[in-house]
Amino acid sequence: MSVKQKEKPILEVKDLVAEFTTAAGRLRILDGIDFSLFPAEILALVGETGCGKSVTAKSIMNLLAEQVCKRRGKVMMDGVNLLDLSKKQMRSYLGRRISMIFQNPIASINPVFTLGEQIRRLVRIHMAGEITRVKSELGCTTAAAIDRLAAANLEKVGLTDVDQLMRAYAHQISGGMAQRYRIATAVLGNPDVLIADEATSALDVTVQAHILRLLKRLSAEKNTAIIFITHDLGIAAQLCQQVAVMYSGRIVEVAPTAELFKNPLHPYTRGLLKAVPQLSRKTGLEHIPGTIPDLRNPPSGCRFHPRCRQAMERCRRLRPPLVETKSHQVCCHLYDAGNKEAAWAKS
């Protein structure tokens, strides 16, 4: 991490808060998210279902309607806070600087237009320069140049038979093909940051491996930083340099992958690692007693305290600050320098 710290982060999220207005009242889904992403880094964001991973991603991308979700805090890119941007201003970032792929690839392709129609539109939006170049090089029409570029982009992600594919609709292709297609469309504008929200969870294992390799290659070739959201600690370990662990709307621990697995600091992370590596959606975490907090009425202080074996008196009262240790960032009173009670736990 020390090397990285000298580098400037490409994306910096500071104290990101998101509140949903629902029938049940105001829900603080994100309770102050902090993390930084460096160029070409692959960061895993892991956590139980409902902890707010997708909301984090959509908040960063400014994809949530203001009426439903109020956000505060900072999402800094090139010194600009994305949260301050209007929908119009945001357009110069979406797809170009920061892009996203979703869990269900088929559902994220428009079902009533052909794949070709959709990718050609993105080519027109993002590749104006290349279109003129191809046109003058080949002396072809704009339409032909767009077609060519669209096909080339699809081939780049390992799709074959692209002419036929471009005439197909979403419901006619497999999940793996759909996810490759989505990756092609998401990175067509050469973004610096790609958020992959459970991009492989809906796919079967072999296809999963292909997609992971593709993402890794992309990141290496184009210097794209990736936020890889997953339930699967195994995948996180394989793919990512850094792992951020999320619990109930906060990132409770961030560390380089090997370091985190070897020496987890946060009690929640420790519980996670003791549990099966695959964070099962159904069974939850067998090694951590209790259930995820009810967001209508979240626990005071540290939201993990009702489940934490090491909880102290102050955990009920005070929200733990983010503490930097040698190689970790951790959000727990045990590592709070001002907290004498906690000194014993440091190791």
Place this chain on the structure above:
Amino acid sequence: MLPFLIRRLAGLVFLLLILTMLVFGLSRALPGDVAAMYVGLKAKPEQIQKARLELGLDKPVHVQYLRYMGRLLKGDLGISLRTHRPVARDLKEKLPLSLEIVLLALLISIALGLPMGVVAAFKRDTWIDSAVNMIGSAAVSLPIFFLALLLQLVFFNWLGWFPLQGRISTMMEFRDPLPAVTRFGLIDALLAGDLEYMADMAWHMFLPVVSLASIPLGLVARLSRSSLLEVMQADYIMAARASGVGETVLFFRYGLRNALSPVLSIMGLSMALMLLNTFYVEQIFNYPGIGYWALASIFSLDYPVLVAITLVLGAIYVLSNTIIDVLRRWVDPRIK
């Protein structure tokens, strides 16, 4: 697309066949002796017996049905008990009159309702949205006879902008009739180059058409709004937005096409509703179409006419739903 069309066409034929069976069954199940009614109330028993043989009522049911189908295919719908004219001839005259106002109303309800719903969704939670919502709710909830009378009160009694009733002005009735090319008055007048005639008819049709269009317009406006708002939450819209597609394209192209399918479905329902509503509207506006005819036939228990009208309205409903299925398939390739 082709296999789909063939399947739909086969389905259509099948449904029409079922419809004739139902209507045939209905005509046999109606109270009263058809033969007695055919020859009139004062007929003697021998005359009734003769009529029964003449009408083939002594034969087994399936033979009667086959004969009925045979006549139907030849375009023979029987003789009106009231006027003793062939039902088919009256139908040919009256059906186009009603279809004309119904189709115009359908056209208006799409042409106005769809843009209203789309704009309301685009300008969600603004005064435009509330205005559309109010108009839509009012249009759907006003009973049609009430609306028709209200329109007469305002536009005839108070403002005097539109005629009270009828299909053409009395003056026009003395002219030579238009050549019946399409049997749709407006089109025939246009084809004959008689713009005066056309304008007069349009002027008379205006209030009936507005009355008929009201409910479908409200339905289309509200449904297109809600359908579009729902579609705009879909993953594929968010994904396209995340890849840099602009809001206008997202809304008016990527969103709208997905939102159309339910709107088309409601058109089929609207068609059925409007055909029934011609019963009120044509009565109130004294408009000599199929609805007016149907009511008159109900009151005089003119069974052959009622049976024919039931058959025709059913057939139109089945046919329009088939057309709508084809359109839905055209906007949404997933439909099997």
